[in-house]
Amino acid sequence: MLEVIDLHASIGDVPILKGVNLRVNAGEVHAIMGPNGSGKSTLAYVLAGHPSYKATSGRALFEGQNLLAMLPENRARAGLFLSFQHPVEVPGVRFDEFMRAGFNALRKSRGVPEMGVLDFNKHLASKLGIVGMDATFTRRYVNEGFSGGEKKRGEILQMAILDPKLAILDETDSGLDVDALREVAQGINKLRRADNAILLVTHYQRILSYVTPDVVHVLIGGRIVKSGGKEMALEIETEGYDKYEDMAKALRAGA
Amino acid sequence: MSTGNRAVKELASQSYQYGWVTPIESDTAPRGLNEDTIRWISAKKNEPEFLLEWRLKAYRHFMTLLQKEQLPEWANVHYPSIDFQDIIYYSAPKTKEKLNSLEEVDPELLKTYEKLGIPLGEQKRLAGVAVDAIFDSVSIATTFKEELAKYGVIFGSFSEAVQNHPELVEKYLGSVVPYTDNFYAALNAAVFSDGSFCYVPKGVRCPFELTTYFRINAQSTGQFERTLIVADEGSYVSYLEGCSAPMRDENQLHAAVVELVTLDNAEIKYSTIQNWYPGDEEGKGGIYNFVTKRGKCAGANSKISWTQVETGAAITWKYPSVILQGDNSVGEFYSVALTKGYQQADTGSKMTHMGKNTRSTIIAKTISAGHGNGTYRGLVKVMPKATNSWNFTQCDSLLLSNSCGAHTTPYVEVRNNSSHLEHEAFTSRVSEEQLFYCNQRGISLEEAHRLIINGFCKEVFKQLPFEFAVEATRLLEANLEGTVG
Numbered sequence: 135m136l137e138v139i140d141l142h143a144s145i146g147d148v149p150i151l152k153g154v155n156l157r158v159n160a161g162e163v164h165a166i167m168g169p170n171g172s173g174k175s176t177l178a179y180v181l182a183g184h185p186s187y188k189a190t191s192g193r194a195l196f197e198g199q200n201l202l203a204m205l206p207e208n209r210a211r212a213g214l215f216l217s218f219q220h221p222v223e224v225p226g227v228r229f230d231e232f233m234r235a236g237f238n239a240l241r242k243s244r245g246v247p248e249m250g251v252l253d254f255n256k257h258l259a260s261k262l263g264i265v266g267m268d269a270t271f272t273r274r275y276v277n278e279g280f281s282g283g284e285k286k287r288g289e290i291l292q293m294a295i296l297d298p299k300l301a302i303l304d305e306t307d308s309g310l311d312v313d314a315l316r317e318v319a320q321g322i323n324k325l326r327r328a329d330n331a332i333l334l335v336t337h338y339q340r341i342l343s344y345v346t347p348d349v350v351h352v353l354i355g356g357r358i359v360k361s362g363g364k365e366m367a368l369e370i371e372t373e374g375y376d377k378y379e380d381m382a383k384a385l386r387a388g389a
Numbered sequence: 390m391s392t393g394n395r396a397v398k399e400l401a402s403q404s405y406q407y408g409w410v411t412p413i414e415s416d417t418a419p420r421g422l423n424e425d426t427i428r429w430i431s432a433k434k435n436e437p438e439f440l441l442e443w444r445l446k447a448y449r450h451f452m453t454l455l456q457k458e459q460l461p462e463w464a465n466v467h468y469p470s471i472d473f474q475d476i477i478y479y480s481a482p483k484t485k486e487k488l489n490s491l492e493e494v495d496p497e498l499l500k501t502y503e504k505l506g507i508p509l510g511e512q513k514r515l516a517g518v519a520v521d522a523i524f525d526s527v528s529i530a531t532t533f534k535e536e537l538a539k540y541g542v543i544f545g546s547f548s549e550a551v552q553n554h555p556e557l558v559e560k561y562l563g564s565v566v567p568y569t570d571n572f573y574a575a576l577n578a579a580v581f582s583d584g585s586f587c588y589v590p591k592g593v594r595c596p597f598e599l600t601t602y603f604r605i606n607a608q609s610t611g612q613f614e615r616t617l618i619v620a621d622e623g624s625y626v627s628y629l630e631g632c633s634a635p636m637r638d639e640n641q642l643h644a645a646v647v648e649l650v651t652l653d654n655a656e657i658k659y660s661t662i663q664n665w666y667p668g669d670e671e672g673k674g675g676i677y678n679f680v681t682k683r684g685k686c687a688g689a690n691s692k693i694s695w696t697q698v699e700t701g702a703a704i705t706w707k708y709p710s711v712i713l714q715g716d717n718s719v720g721e722f723y724s725v726a727l728t729k730g731y732q733q734a735d736t737g738s739k740m741t742h743m744g745k746n747t748r749s750t751i752i753a754k755t756i757s758a759g760h761g762n763g764t765y766r767g768l769v770k771v772m773p774k775a776t777n778s779w780n781f782t783q784c785d786s787l788l789l790s791n792s793c794g795a796h797t798t799p800y801v802e803v804r805n806n807s808s809h810l811e812h813e814a815f816t817s818r819v820s821e822e823q824l825f826y827c828n829q830r831g832i833s834l835e836e837a838h839r840l841i842i843n844g845f846c847k848e849v850f851k852q853l854p855f856e857f858a859v860e861a862t863r864l865l866e867a868n869l870e871g872t873v874g
């Protein structure tokens with residue numbers, strides 16, 4: 135589904151990603167862990183096409199298409215979704231209106247007729263349960279005044295509505311209390327299928343105990359220094375990144 | 390390419406859709422301004438003596454101002470000086486003596502309004518909206534008249550009111566905006582040709598939205614209409630005005646006056662969707678929109694609310710205001726002003742608190758694109774006796790290009806210490822983060838701008854009657870097309 139080959143990327147002139155390799159197949163969940171500032175969000179943004187993040191070399195293929203050459207809206211329409219680490223406020227725009235705009239943009243691009251307000255609202259109502267969100271939220275302005283946890287639920291609600299092939303979840307678990315985390319994680323599980331995939335960025339193993347990853351990657355200094363099974367997440371939680379920092383140093387020396 | 394560059398393509402300028410001219414014969418006053426012009430207009434309209442006298446006083450006052458060169462200068466707008474002798478002050482479509490029904494209206498005129506999307510024909514009337522259509526200087530048709538009469542609501546052209554209800558006109562004309570108020574108010578009082586008049590009697594809730602539609606057609610004419618709305622005790626009326634003009638290379642002057650009066654417990658909601666011809670991409674032509682709008686909450690517990698969506702005109706200079714005279718009265722001003730191309734808008738509101746416990750709210754949204762220049766200018770004045778008064782002012786600007794501007798000039802003057810005033814102001818650009826967030830959901834840049842800009846205006850659009858809110862949204866989008874996205 136997603137193939138990233140020796141991807142380098144910078145913000146302005148500052149190189150952040152220094153050769154990332156990654157392959158995610160349909161039906162898989164991949165976790166990406168790594169210390170603060172190691173480039174996890176950068177990877178997410180570059181894949182989603184944020185204009186401030188430039189891929190300087192390497193490739194990223196999404197279902198065989200050259201992702202890096204596509205406009206961000208076309209990546210979304212092709213089925214790539216990003217749950218933002220910091221969801222953005224859009225004052226005066228109602229959340230339901232916003233989701234409908236995205237939903238219909240996707241449909242239109244696929245030659246499916248747009249859905250009217252009433253039908254969409256029914257569709258939306260049927261998805262609220264997945265993240266345990268109250269309907270009143272969808273009538274508020276996008277992320278405005280939402281608590282940290284509410285914003286994250288809102289992101290997963292959008293995932294449920296847009297039904298992407300590949301969802302990149304950037305620290306969806308941060309800011310959620312224990313009960314909310316369980317609820318949202320179970321929601322994510324409900325959205326898992328054999329024909330979609332999830333790339334899950336996190337600092338904590340807790341979410342991974344619900345959403346079991348097939349592969350865990352450790353990203354340090356803009357490189358994936360090690361990939362392994364789900365037990366790696368547990369180990370990181372108790373031992374930290376020291377061991378991997380050393381690996382990163384060795385990699386840098388070798389490069 | 391940054392989203393900014395991709396987004397703000399400099400002004401592929403949406404062409405103005407209402408720029409055509411109606412071929413029609415008209416009755417026009419001789420070019421220029423002198424006492425004879427005033428007498429000519431007054432005679433033409435068969436006006437009572439008091440009105441001619443009032444016009445002449447206004448004319449003399451105007452001439453002294455003109456001689457002393459006391460043109461308004463405080464506004465942050467720039468334009469070449471106007472030759473007041475080179476304007477035709479009155480132009481009316483030639484008609485039969487008196488129209489008895491809509492069927493007698495010149496079909497060319499009906500076609501004009503049809504083309505503008507304003508329904509005057511019997512079958513096509515917008516449900517629940519009564520329309521008064523003003524073409525160049527005179528009112529040509531009013532719909533729903535009989536139905537309104539059943540409720541005792543008087544609605545129609547100003548000229549008609551002068552003939553049928555001179556006592557009401559004499560009592561209220563100039564009671565809120567005297568001819569001495571300012572330069573253009575003096576000019577208007579001297580030469581005003583027609584306008585709308587509305588009186589809602591005691592205790593009546595007007596069952597229709599009332600609408601006046603202004604259209605400038607003839608060349609070299611100025612349009613000077615005058616609107617007067619009186620809401621008697623305990624009554625309510627919602628009123629809307631719309632306007633457009635043909636595309637012409639020269640600038641045309643529109644200097645209107647609107648006066649509103651509410652007595653005890655009455656409420657007037659006045660909405661404007663202003664779409665005068667703004668001039669071409671280089672800034673040539675367009676309407677000079679110099680308007681004095683003021684309401685007086687004369688009675689206790691009364692309320693006046695202004696909502697305006699200003700998208701047209703080369704230059705707009707207008708400050709819908711409220712004098713809060715009655716105790717516990719409420720004044721509101723909600724505004725969206727868009728400037729693009731070389732448009733200039735200097736607009737805002739003035740709230741004068743005189744009665745006790747009076748409250749006012751000002752929400753002004755300025756959107757600037759291209760080389761547009763928008764200024765908010767406001768004054769909140771609280772008099773010594775207006776104890777426990779309250780004002781909230783919020784002026785937000787949204788910039789859509791690097792060559793546009795937005796300015797806010799709020800003044801406050803408080804003369805007691807039990808009153809409470811709050812002021813907020815923000816200037817923002819459509820942020821790259823917001824656009825990316827929208828894009829990431831599959832929403833195109835153009836649609837993203839539309840969402841964000843509409844969101845920016847939401848608080849104001851919410852105040853408009855539903856069908857006009859839809860209209861305002863469409864108008865704003867049409868005006869921004871090609872500017873962003």
Ligand SMILES: Nc1ncnc2c1ncn2[C@@H]1O[C@H](COP(=O)(O)OP(=O)(O)OP(=O)(O)O)[C@@H](O)[C@H]1O
Binds near residue numbers: 146148171176219
């Ligand atoms: N606009 C910017 N200008 C310069 N450097 C930036 C900018 N944005 C991010 N960076 C830097 O890029 C590096 C990678 O940031 P990134 O957000 O990808 O980290 P992260 O792994 O997601 O961290 P966290 O776990 O804290 O979310 C950091 O050192 C950060 O300071």
Ligand SMILES: [Mg+2]
Binds near residue numbers: 174175219305
């Ligand atoms: Mg991050």
